[in-house]
Amino acid sequence: MPVLHVRGVSKSFGAIQALGHVDLTLDRGEAIGLMGDNGAGKSTLMKIIAGNFPPTEGAILIDDEEVRFTRPVEAREKGIEIVYQDLALCDNLSAAANVFLGREIKKRFGPIRWLDHRSMYRRSGELFAELKSETRPRDLVRQMSGGQRQAVAIARTRLSDPKIVLMDEPTAAISVRQVKEVLDLIHRLKETDHAVILVSHRMPDVFEVCDRVAVLRRGSKVADKPIGDTSPEEVTGLITGAIERA
Amino acid sequence: MSTETQSEHARIDDTIAARREMTWLQSLTRTQPFWIFIAILILGVIMSQVSGVFLSERNIYNIARNFAFFGIMALGMTAVICTAGIDLSVGSLMGLTGIVVGLVMQAGNSLLFGFFAGMGVALLVGLTNGVLIAYFRMAPFVVTLGMLAIARSLAMVISDNRMVHRFGPDQELYLWIGGGSMLGVPNPVWVLIVLTAVFWWAFNYSTWGRWVFAVGGNVQAARLAGIPVERVIVSVYVVNSLCAGLAAFMMVGWFGSVTNALGMAYELNVIAAAVIGGANLMGGVAFALGGPIGALLMELIRNSLLLAGIGALWQQFFVGLFLILAVFLEQIRNRGRT
Ligand SMILES: Nc1ncnc2c1ncn2[C@@H]1O[C@H](COP(=O)(O)OP(=O)(O)OP(=O)(O)O)[C@@H](O)[C@H]1O
Ligand SMILES: [Mg+2]
Numbered sequence: 176m177p178v179l180h181v182r183g184v185s186k187s188f189g190a191i192q193a194l195g196h197v198d199l200t201l202d203r204g205e206a207i208g209l210m211g212d213n214g215a216g217k218s219t220l221m222k223i224i225a226g227n228f229p230p231t232e233g234a235i236l237i238d239d240e241e242v243r244f245t246r247p248v249e250a251r252e253k254g255i256e257i258v259y260q261d262l263a264l265c266d267n268l269s270a271a272a273n274v275f276l277g278r279e280i281k282k283r284f285g286p287i288r289w290l291d292h293r294s295m296y297r298r299s300g301e302l303f304a305e306l307k308s309e310t311r312p313r314d315l316v317r318q319m320s321g322g323q324r325q326a327v328a329i330a331r332t333r334l335s336d337p338k339i340v341l342m343d344e345p346t347a348a349i350s351v352r353q354v355k356e357v358l359d360l361i362h363r364l365k366e367t368d369h370a371v372i373l374v375s376h377r378m379p380d381v382f383e384v385c386d387r388v389a390v391l392r393r394g395s396k397v398a399d400k401p402i403g404d405t406s407p408e409e410v411t412g413l414i415t416g417a418i419e420r421a
Numbered sequence: 422m423s424t425e426t427q428s429e430h431a432r433i434d435d436t437i438a439a440r441r442e443m444t445w446l447q448s449l450t451r452t453q454p455f456w457i458f459i460a461i462l463i464l465g466v467i468m469s470q471v472s473g474v475f476l477s478e479r480n481i482y483n484i485a486r487n488f489a490f491f492g493i494m495a496l497g498m499t500a501v502i503c504t505a506g507i508d509l510s511v512g513s514l515m516g517l518t519g520i521v522v523g524l525v526m527q528a529g530n531s532l533l534f535g536f537f538a539g540m541g542v543a544l545l546v547g548l549t550n551g552v553l554i555a556y557f558r559m560a561p562f563v564v565t566l567g568m569l570a571i572a573r574s575l576a577m578v579i580s581d582n583r584m585v586h587r588f589g590p591d592q593e594l595y596l597w598i599g600g601g602s603m604l605g606v607p608n609p610v611w612v613l614i615v616l617t618a619v620f621w622w623a624f625n626y627s628t629w630g631r632w633v634f635a636v637g638g639n640v641q642a643a644r645l646a647g648i649p650v651e652r653v654i655v656s657v658y659v660v661n662s663l664c665a666g667l668a669a670f671m672m673v674g675w676f677g678s679v680t681n682a683l684g685m686a687y688e689l690n691v692i693a694a695a696v697i698g699g700a701n702l703m704g705g706v707a708f709a710l711g712g713p714i715g716a717l718l719m720e721l722i723r724n725s726l727l728l729a730g731i732g733a734l735w736q737q738f739f740v741g742l743f744l745i746l747a748v749f750l751e752q753i754r755n756r757g758r759t
Contacts, residue, residue: 227645248647263645265638267705268631276635277646279628289626 176239178203178338178370179224184233186219186394193219195394196233201339206361206371208381208402211391212414217374218260220391221341224372225257226250237338248277254338258345260374262328264316270323271299271312274330302330307356321348329357340364343374358384378407390414390421397421453699453751454711461718464725472728480724482607486675488713488720489609490668494687495694495712496620497664500657502695504637505704506561508661510550510568511691515669515684516576518543522670523585523679532591532598540666546572547662551655569688576681586678599674609671613713616664621709633657637704665691693740694719697747718743 181199185192194216201207211217223230226244234241237253244250250257264273272295280291280298296312303310308326316324325348332340342361346354354377361371361384375381381388382402390398390413398405398413398421405421412418449455468475494511501508522539526532546568553564588595601608624630632653635643644650665684673679696702697718698711722743723736 246647247645251647259645263639263642265635265642265705267638268634272631272635276631276643277648279631281628288628289622290628290631292626 177201178238180236180239181220181224182234182236184220184223184230184235186216186223186228187231193394194223194230194391197391197394197396199389199396199399201370201372203338203370204365204368205387206365206373206385208385208388209372209374209391210376210381210388210410210414214393215391215414216394217391218343221257221343221372221374224250224339225255225341251335251337254335255341256332256335256337256339257341258325258328258332258343260343260347262324264324264327266317267315269313269315270303270310270319270327271295273316273327274299274302274312274334276331278334299330302333305333306330306353306360308353322350322353325349326353329360337369339370339372341372341374344376345373346375346377346380354380378410381410382407392416451754452708453697453747454708454714456750457697457699457711457714457718457747461714461721464718464721468721468725468728471725475725475728480728482602482605484717484720484724485610486607487723488716489607489613490672491687491690491694491716491719492613492713493609493616493668493671494661494665494691495698495716496616496709497657497661498691498695499698499700499707499709499712500620500633501561501661502692502700502702503633503704503707504654504657505640505702506554506654506657507565507692507702508550508658509562509565509688509692510546510572511661511665512684512687512689513569513572513576514543514546514662514665515672515687516681517546517572518666518669519673519679519683520576520580520585520681522673523588524579526588526591526595527585529589531589532595535588535591535595536670539670540663543662543666543669544659547659548655550662551658554658555651555654573681573685576683580681582681584678584680595674596677597674599671600677609668609675612667612671616667617709617713620712624707624709629653629656634705634707637707639705690716690719690740693744697744699747699751701751715747 177200179201181197184194184197186194197220209217209220222228224235226247226249229243236242242253265276275295280294281288282291299312303312303326306326306329308323310319310323310326316327325345329345346357349357358380361373364371373381373385385402387399387401388405388410389396390410392414397419400421409418409421413421474480498508498511518539521542522535525538526535550564550568553559554561598608603611632643632648635646635648636650636653640650669684672683694715695712696715698708698715700707700711719740722739723733726735726739727733
């Protein structure tokens with residue numbers, strides 16, 4: 176039984192059809208690389224799964240149960256975590272505040288509850304260390320480098336124990352060393368039976384950690400193959416349209 | 422390894438550590454309220470030289486009481502501005518709240534009843550502003566500009582353009598609450614002190630405060646993180662209205678009378694106080710201490726002009742000057758940072 180089943184999903188924004196009848200399944204412990212040209216619809220598909228907006232047509236099934244998210248929190252409650260392509264961070268808050276945004280750790284005394292800054296700093300410090308990132312929990316996101324921001328966005332997905340982790344170009348702005356940490360993280364997620372969708376333009380990353388690769392072209396899925404049955408050359412051809420379908 | 426290279430390494434480690442953690446003093450000097458506070462001290466030193474009256478107990482008492490009302494309102498305004506909003510209706514709301522409290526008490530009702538009637542009206546106005554802005558996505562400027570006109574007009578209608586100066590059975594108590602003092606400190610200042618502490622705590626230690634800053638920083642990200650953005654926005658307008666209502670309640674008690682012109686044009690001073698205190702109109706940056714400190718600076722300017730024999734007509738000129746200067750300084754400091 177797949178943990179995620181995308182069934183005949185279409186999405187239109189007014190006259191623009193971003194996705195047309197896309198099917199996709201994902202098993203536990205599996206990572207799938209989702210590739211495609213700019214504007215192919217990758218982010219749109221991720222956002223539909225993460226509950227940002229509903230599909231125009233089709234359905235999303237989690238553990239064979241159809242879900243209809245109206246808000247991203249509902250997806251999170253069903254065990255879906257996402258790293259957005261634009262990262263979705265608050266520049267004016269600290270790294271730790273961003274990691275815990277919407278799920279702050281609180282202390283309580285009787286009816287009074289207040290933010291437990293110390294725990295949040297400590298926990299996010301641990302998460303950054305795990306990602307081998309130089310990010311400091313107290314720093315404002317405004318002052319951070321692209322890679323540090325990415326670490327904050329990725330750390331957000333580590334707060335809960337999700338079933339599915341969606342990563343929309345998580346390695347776009349980071350150094351070779353940190354790319355390795357993100358890929359290691361994906362390996363660890365797989366070993367612990369999590370399912371991952373990795374959107375990336377970086378062929379080597381996809382071929383290193385993913386079990387399957389799916390290619391979107393102008394909103395349609397044109398390929399979905401085990402990594403062993405394809406090659407970077409074929410995938411490139413599928414992305415550009417030099418190869419029609421595989 | 423030689424001791425020399427060892428000490429060299431230690432030195433490098435120290436510099437790195439020093440660069441990482443700012444001392445509390447350093448982080449303090451990066452905030453706007455700190456510099457405004459310095460300006461207040463400088464102005465105070467100058468005035469104590471220029472005028473013998475400045476440091477007199479009477480004068481300090483007056484300054485404290487006068488700025489307290491604006492300080493109370495600036496606290497609420499700071500929360501609104503932090504969400505990248507604005508509330509132009511607070512001055513008119515003061516008029517409406519003041520008239521409602523006055524009429525209710527004049528009719529022979531208790532102080533408590535008058536208080537809750539006034540705060541009820543403030544709540545309603547804040548709720549209306551907030552719902553229109555958050556759920557109907559209307560521009561804060563337009564909604565509260567409309568409310569500015571509506572609230573003032575309502576105050577005129579229900580007061581029938583007459584002054585209220587009798588407050589029923591609890592008149593004595595009411596005049597003491599607004600005009601009296603405890604331990605030598607005017608009551609409005611006590612209210613300001615308590616409210617400032619509450620706002621400081623809320624901004625730094627409550628989830629509400631965290632969410633207010635998040636909404637001001639990046640609404641989209643806040644929404645994606647599951648923060649109830651609409652409710653947060655409604656809450657800041659309600660809180661702000663309650664602050665204005667409370668300020669009106671205290672002020673009427675101090676004056677001992679109320680007309681529907683109470684609070685006329687105050688919105689400009691309140692916004693100025695919040696902005697001088699470091700609240701950024703783009704949202705996401707605000708300080709609980711900023712509002713009261715900004716209000717204090719403005720009152721100090723007024724007082725200084727008076728004592729220096731310069732006409733009060735110049736007050737708005739200097740308030741305006743400081744407002745522009747404050748924003749200008751913030752720009753410069755930001756440029757150095759990014
Ligand atoms: N909110 C929206 N409103 C209107 N059109 C949209 C919206 N989001 C995406 N689109 C359109 O849908 C199409 C697919 O966009 P999407 O962001 O999914 O592409 P992508 O594959 O993620 O591209 P990239 O590699 O550049 O990130 C594009 O034509 C885009 O303009
Ligand atoms: Mg994208």
